[in-house]
Amino acid sequence: MDYIENRKYFSSKGIYIFLVILGILTFPIYFIGVIPLSIGIVKLLKLKGSPSDSFIDKQVDAEYEELVEKAFSKFEITKENEDKLIEIEPLILGGYMLDVAYAEESAQDKITSKGLNILTNGSSLVDKAFALWDTKKDHKKTKSGMKLKEGKDKINRTSTVGWSILFFSEDEVFLYQEIFNLLSPEREEFYKKYAYKDILSVSTEMETAYSRFIMEMSNGDKKVISWYAGNNNKSYSSEDSTIDKTVSTLKEYIREKKRS
Secondary structure, eight states: OOHHHHHHHHOOSHHHHHHHHHHHHHTTTTTTTHHHHHHHHHHHHHTTTOOOHHHHHHHHHHHHHTHHHHHHHHTTOOTTTGGGBOSSOOEEEEEEOSSOOOOOSOGGGOEEETTEEEOOOOOHHHHTTOEEEETTTTEEEEOTTOOEEEOTTSOEEESEEEEEEEEEBSSEEEEEEEEEESSSSOEEEEEEEEEGGGEEEEEEEEOSSEEEEEEEETTSOEEEEEEEOSSSBOBOSOOHHHHHHHHHHHHHHHHHHHHO
């Protein structure tokens, strides 16, 4: 991960261009413009040669390629014992965090923002990663800690990436989640097994920009995985048809387990 180049990509040149202009306009006044002019020029020179959109994507793609292997290792699933997984298509949900794709243990940590119900594990990295959607201005905002940029290809990218993978055995649902920063080595993981006997229902909510996978538990908790599904986004999530098929199959499987 090239954190230095990534910081260049997500840095805005606007403020430094403003300082240069301000410096030029105020330069005749007792050379007062020297300070903003110098700062603006130095900063712009540092940002010269900003990385391309594909430079960022290649790093995220490399992380994505390792996702299944990481998940399997956490649950000690190897080639020798992976036959314990049943033939329900695994789900991968998430990517650039235009929405928070992270599930949590307890519904007590639910945060409502702009009408979106989001669950977080409360880690400092996740707390910084909330992406808010301003529908009135059709403009995306972020809280401190995460940067968002529209690339030259008109695709939106965030400096924080998060995704979830769910796969299934005869008795349990396996959930592995990872969130990492493109600007620093910060990284968080969450993984847990859920017994079918403890699951009341599974469902999805598909909206214009946001989608959710919801797993309701017998103890009253809801495990919610939320991801951005709108336009101008490079998606790492499973296709909608795969999600629908997996959820439908999973519902039937849970009903069968409860009947047995």
